[in-house]
Amino acid sequence: MDAPMITDGVLIQRYIAGNQAAFETLLKRHKARIFTSIYVLVNDRYLAEDIFQEVFIKVVQSVNAGKYNHEDKFLPWAMRIARNLSIDHIRSRKRMPMVTDSEGGDIFDNIGLFEKSPEQLRIEKDKNAHLRSLIWKLPEEQREVLVLRHYADLSFKEIAALTNSNLNTCIGRMHYAVLNLRKMMQKNAVAVK
Amino acid sequence: MNTAITHSELILYYYNECSAECKAFIDNNLASNPSWSAYLEQMAELFHEFDFAEWPHPTTSSIILEESLSFLPTVSHD
Numbered sequence: 619m620d621a622p623m624i625t626d627g628v629l630i631q632r633y634i635a636g637n638q639a640a641f642e643t644l645l646k647r648h649k650a651r652i653f654t655s656i657y658v659l660v661n662d663r664y665l666a667e668d669i670f671q672e673v674f675i676k677v678v679q680s681v682n683a684g685k686y687n688h689e690d691k692f693l694p695w696a697m698r699i700a701r702n703l704s705i706d707h708i709r710s711r712k713r714m715p716m717v718t719d720s721e722g723g724d725i726f727d728n729i730g731l732f733e734k735s736p737e738q739l740r741i742e743k744d745k746n747a748h749l750r751s752l753i754w755k756l757p758e759e760q761r762e763v764l765v766l767r768h769y770a771d772l773s774f775k776e777i778a779a780l781t782n783s784n785l786n787t788c789i790g791r792m793h794y795a796v797l798n799l800r801k802m803m804q805k806n807a808v809a810v811k
Numbered sequence: 812m813n814t815a816i817t818h819s820e821l822i823l824y825y826y827n828e829c830s831a832e833c834k835a836f837i838d839n840n841l842a843s844n845p846s847w848s849a850y851l852e853q854m855a856e857l858f859h860e861f862d863f864a865e866w867p868h869p870t871t872s873s874i875i876l877e878e879s880l881s882f883l884p885t886v887s888h889d
Binding site for chain 1: 818819822823826828853854857858860861863864865866867868871872874875876878879880882883884
């Protein structure tokens with residue numbers, strides 16, 4: 619039988635009490651969802667790394683200042699910080715200098731996936747980049763709802779609260795995001811043929 | 812329940828966020844409404860295609876963990 623999962627609220631309490639491993643678990647649990655969401659929102663890996671770090675530094679500071687009062691609603695709270703920072707960065711587009719490998723590629727794309735063959739990495743990288751570029755073509759409001767629902771795994775109610783929008787508006791944006799992405803995929807399939 | 816199901820309700824159904832009443836209604840009538848199942852299949856296909864995840868660089872995670880550690884009380888070995 620699986621052991622019951624320790625909730626985010628309990629992990630934060632344990633961290634405040636001095637348990638560093640609890641924070642590590644929290645980071646491990648949410649990093650892919652939060653990082654993917656930021657990356658898709660800003661469509662720039664370097665910027666995403668910066669924002670992701672900034673989000674968790676703010677999390678650490680807020681928690682240690684006794685300002686965390688969201689119990690098990692850690693993800694919506696962290697995503698609110700991530701979303702606001704992403705919007706700020708998109709608007710100001712403060713980019714770090716790009717660090718490239720000897721072939722002019724993005725060095726971050728070659729790190730962390732060593733168990734895959736270079737060919738697999740290339741295919742995955744190209745596919746993900748293509749998908750991100752399609753999402754990036756969506757109007758900002760549609761892109762935001764899609765990212766927060768699909769990648770951050772927030773409910774539509776949480777998205778409505780986070781974006782100060784009406785629930786039906788959020789769902790409507792999702793509907794149009796789906797229609798637009800399908801159109802782009804179909805157009806792309808025709809172009810490939 | 813009203814028999815007119817909207818795209819919004821289908822989206823909520825897809826994400827398991829619709830009311831129990833709405834869910835039961837869609838479950839019971841899905842077979843006789845091909846347009847609903849077509850819409851749900853389109854969503855499933857699309858999101859299967861877009862189902863990818865990215866991870867931050869290990870250094871980024873290490874910096875965060877160091878920062879989190881810096882707030883914890885240090886143990887004196889004196």
